[in-house]
Amino acid sequence: MSAADQRRREERFEQFLGALLRVGVILAASVVLLGGVLYLARHGGEPPEGKVFRGEPADLRDPAAIVQAAAGLDGRDVIQLGLLLLIATPVARVGCSVVGFLRERDPTYVVLTLIVLSVLLYTLIFR
Template sequence: MATQKEQQTHTEMAQVEKSIGVILQIGVIVSAIIIGIGLLLLLFTGHSGYPAATFPAHFSTIFRGVIQLKPFAIIMLGLFCLILTPVLRVVVSIYAFAKEHDHLYVIITTVVLIILLFGMVLGYLDI
């Protein structure tokens, strides 16, 4: 028989797993909507908002372009949101493992998060 504490932990983990699933679904849906808006704007205007063969690649350029309703900037914002969705999942997983007192997986998942963030920073810096 499982103890009360084990049952509570199991229930909490089930809730965390459900939350992770909801986060992933919402992230994908929001990203798809943003990308769809950018594609529709591109279709209706007939131009990307940028000179030929260029697109916004940095956060500041993307956000300025979104404010100016440039289709490629809106599409890039959607892609950025899509990339952040699994990163958020890793953050929630760290919390879940910490809640379970599973220190090994907290360390492993934290290393994964650091690698993801390091890769994002390197990409941002064009390295």
């Protein structure tokens, strides 16, 4: 493969990463907006909650529980699903980068991106 081919391939891959980020953000923002409408429709007239820190309940903290809870279409649960999608967007980008560097046969960067990916996955499932 010539250097020019290699560069074109890298460029195509970079464009793909850009598109992935764009799609992730638009999807997440749409879900958050939908959740916001549901939330305000049901709770909009209530007095604002206290601003003292209590920590969110368990079903708004754990990725698996958030996905499950959102199926109930309660506004707060749907918003949290959108936020989870948002947090997952850069993680997906790093995951795709691992594949990209594998295809470029670049072992150093495969290892570097795998390290970053492990840290990100660890924090998402961390208790």
